[in-house]
Amino acid sequence: MIERRSFLISGIAFTAAAKSACATPPPPPFSLRGTREQGSLLVGKLVEPGKVMLDGKPLSVSPDGYFAFGFDYDQKAAARLTVTTTRYGLTSNNDLMPVPRTYEVQRINGLPETLVTPPPDIQKRINRENGMIVEARERDTSGIGFAEPFDWPTAGIISSVFGSQRILNGKPKAPHFGVDIAAPEGTAIHAPADGSIVLAEADFYLTGGTTVMDHGHGVFTMYIHQSALKVRVGQAMKRGDLIGLVGKKGRATGPHLHWGMNWFQMKLDPSLSTRTASPSKA
Numbered sequence: 001m002i003e004r005r006s007f008l009i010s011g012i013a014f015t016a017a018a019k020s021a022c023a024t025p026p027p028p029p030f031s032l033r034g035t036r037e038q039g040s041l042l043v044g045k046l047v048e049p050g051k052v053m054l055d056g057k058p059l060s061v062s063p064d065g066y067f068a069f070g071f072d073y074d075q076k077a078a079a080r081l082t083v084t085t086t087r088y089g090l091t092s093n094n095d096l097m098p099v100p101r102t103y104e105v106q107r108i109n110g111l112p113e114t115l116v117t118p119p120p121d122i123q124k125r126i127n128r129e130n131g132m133i134v135e136a137r138e139r140d141t142s143g144i145g146f147a148e149p150f151d152w153p154t155a156g157i158i159s160s161v162f163g164s165q166r167i168l169n170g171k172p173k174a175p176h177f178g179v180d181i182a183a184p185e186g187t188a189i190h191a192p193a194d195g196s197i198v199l200a201e202a203d204f205y206l207t208g209g210t211t212v213m214d215h216g217h218g219v220f221t222m223y224i225h226q227s228a229l230k231v232r233v234g235q236a237m238k239r240g241d242l243i244g245l246v247g248k249k250g251r252a253t254g255p256h257l258h259w260g261m262n263w264f265q266m267k268l269d270p271s272l273s274t275r276t277a278s279p280s281k282a
């Protein structure tokens, strides 16, 4: 398999400041894996011990040197990654500009009106459920399940891509922050990487059977519209472990898995972090 969209930043290439002083030790080298597009996850690795900051805020670094961050789906400004080595206290600043993307416009008609514009009491329930999902993604844990490329969680056909502007029954709604994989009801969903379960709810209003998995350092994946859950909160997961079954619970017109990825609350495109461009056929 060709390694997808990898690139390496040697600190040397990026740091003008250290260039002039010939006796100074080289600036901290690190590698970054990720497509560097809007909505992509970036996985970094320090070559020697050090500290990492993104736009002035510290990122947690694993004992092996791994760290993670994302580019927002509509990010237009460069992110500044600052790496400082413990050994020499040398700092390199790297301004990383996300490659812009053009997103699709998707019109879906014929949805029950109560799903498109829920009545106030239902909206309260939706807000509460969304709050639980947001809370699940607040933790910054030490796992490094994010460090290796992800597998597709289920077999099937991509029926909706990340970032599409959605017009539901003629009303503009939030973009589609995930990848839909159409598959027969009951198709197995497997963990795409190591991690742990931080939310498992069988019947949310919009999202049906909903599972959130923590892969460490703020990287989360989410599984929506499941007909059955096969995990509970707190469960440790290995790549390939069964998460649940494909369904059409919640706001769905047919059976599919909505697969989401986040860096904390930032919504990312999981299809940019997979080993292969598309899932195998169901």
Ligand SMILES: [Zn+2]
Pocket: 160, 176, 178, 179, 180, 257, 258, 259
């Ligand atoms: Zn979806």
